[in-house]
């Protein structure tokens with residue numbers, strides 16, 4: 001039986017770390033002091049449950065509930081994971097819900113005085129959000145062998161820091177080789193972060209697949225000049241060029257079935273009221289559940305940039321910050337999740353994940369599956385992110401049920 | 410006779426203050442430490458010429474060459490002015506050229522051992538550029554009674570500082586009442602900062618008028634949400650909305666004869682790769698030599714913002730940062746400048762000033778006129794701003810000639 005009270009209390013407690021009382025949002029960006037405080041709290045809770053704690057070289061935290069026999073101990077662990085880093089001014093649930101529900105599963109074993117028949121590892125992966133260091137899902141990507149630990153540690157952040165330095169600074173540079181961690185199976189419980197479950201009044205999302213993600217940083221180099229003296233036709237305006245890419249991307253998305261396109265970050269230089277922008281640096285986030293469609297969106301963007309370069313007399317450089325193909329989750333696990341939701345009497349639907357998740361990376365090395373619960377108004381990456389307690393507990397119950405099924409207990 | 414060597418040397422020396430050797434640009438933004446260093450240098454040069462130095466309450470610096478008799482001393486001064494503050498990463502000429510040419514005129518009197526028949530005041534006005542504190546042309550505007558000294562001193566800058574505090578901090582809060590300074594006539598020599606004189610191979614611009622300027626700060630409030638889970642049609646994307654204003658303004662300018670429209674500064678929040686922007690704050694710089702056209706551009710922008718608010722579900726607030734009507738310079742002075750250019754054998758053309766200048770403000774309280782020299786490639790507000798030495802000296806010679814004519818000497 002799941003101890004819902006502890007789960008909800010821990011969600012609140014972890015959510016208070018790095019919280020700004022004005023906005024109600026918390027900011028625990030990867031490898032900052034506030035994120036370290038979150039890590040310390042998680043590790044303390046893992047200690048309370050007497051888990052076997054390990055930290056790997058990219059800072060992923062693993063807390064393992066061990067089985068009884070040496071033979072069982074040597075089995076690959078059933079892993080339940082997610083992340084505890086946040087974006088800026090975030091809600092309390094994104095990531096934390098999955099990790100703390102993992103602890104709740106382990107707590108159910110402890111409270112029932114039972115031991116599993118193979119290790120159960122609760123994982124908190126480093127830098128899932130990717131707002132300071134790109135790519136996102138970095139900790140799980142390194143585990144899955146998709147990025148070498150050396151390259152990952154050399155990553156330079158948006159604030160100019162080196163990831164390896166920050167990891168050491170906060171004391172979470174562990175010694176386990178990330179690629180040595182290979183789960184038997186991987187489960188991740190997460191809030192939907194989108195509007196679908198709520199709109200259809202479903203309690204559980206059975207995640208079948210996860211869309212592809214393409215992140216680019218685009219730099220446009222124009223010419224600074226005087227806003228009052230430079231005729232429109234003689235301008236090489238990096239700011240206007242960036243704006244026209246943004247409006248183009250909205251049209252690109254509108255003209256396709258599923259493609260999403262977002263420019264979330266943009267900076268101009270010299271960024272002054274009466275100076276035509278010399279340069280614009282911005283990010284592009286493209287997503288599509290279909291790899292061919294995602295490639296087509298990337299190609300259309302490149303073609304547009306080439307035309308724009310000529311038209312405005314600017315120089316445009318784009319750099320890939322992250323590129324992940326769509327993932328289809330393990331059919332057996334997806335079916336198992338659906339069966340659990342059914343057995344527990346929850347309404348559910350099969351669906352695609354819009355957000356990237358650590359499960360997307362771990363799916364490269366182990367069967368993986370995901371469970372969603374509804375997000376109120378479909379809002380996430382915002383202090384107003386919310387899921388009712390009851391729905392949070394529904395999801396955790398499905399997770400526990402799937403774990404018990406997978407362990408045949 | 411003008412001492413060209415000293416003028417050119419001083420331009421270089423002042424241009425070195427606040428200069429970044431990497432970019433070649435200098436940054437002496439109003440009331441910063443580097444701008445104080447520029448002021449100190451100017452005051453030292455005024456002392457060398459034994460001028461009567463005064464500082465007013467908004468920090469305008471006045472250096473006056475006095476005539477001989479008490480009666481002449483009591484006459485309103487012929488004023489030659491401009492500014493020595495710069496934008497970020499600026500050229501060496503914008504503003505400084507006018508002030509230092511004023512010193513060159515006075516130096517010609519000193520070197521010829523002559524005294525004028527009325528005071529000649531060289532003025533360096535505070536915060537002409539307006540990049541830190543709006544409105545621009547602030548020092549001359551306060552002199553002209555267009556902005557009260559109290560309001561001006563309370564201005565909060567883009568960096569959160571209060572103008573009055575910064576003025577005190579750098580030691581340039583003087584005691585002269587700005588409105589007590591009323592020139593007999595006002596002359597300003599400036600680089601064109603635009604491409605016209607160069608394109609037509611003219612040596613001198615006889616400035617007839619100066620276009621109107623409208624500066625606004627626009628804030629768009631949308632909703633932060635997840636870039637991967639939020640369907641395009643459910644977005645309230647403040648970043649996209651700002652971009653669509655920028656592309657609209659380009660079309661607005663294209664559809665009118667003379668209107669210029671620039672968005673030079675733009676900031677998004679939270680400014681993260683996978684978060685739809687919650688807010689966008691940007692500036693709009695609209696200009697037109699015709700007041701009716703300028704009003705029409707302002708109205709079209711407002712109408713567009715109203716439509717956009719509905720369309721994207723965002724809230725838009727605009728705030729006027731500066732608003733100056735077009736100015737027509739004093740006919741007698743314009744004619745005099747033309748006559749001088751002719752007499753000295755320079756090619757010239759009558760023209761409109763695209764940039765705002767202190768002359769635009771002083772024109773409210775005294776006959777005012779302006780002289781332009783060409784800008785290479787029409788570039789200004791950029792380290793590549795350049796005018797050949799010979800052309801700089803041509804302009805200073807016209808200025809000296811006009812002064813002598815006006816004093817009937």
Ligand SMILES: NC(=O)NCCC(=O)O
Pocket residue numbers: 094128129130136137193354355356357635636637683
């Ligand atoms: N779940 C989540 O918000 N992940 C961040 C990576 C993404 O942008 O999808």
Ligand SMILES: NC(=O)NCCC(=O)O
Pocket residue numbers: 226227228274503537538539545546602763764765766
């Ligand atoms: N001359 C000059 O650059 N003035 C700054 C004010 C403006 O933006 O026109």
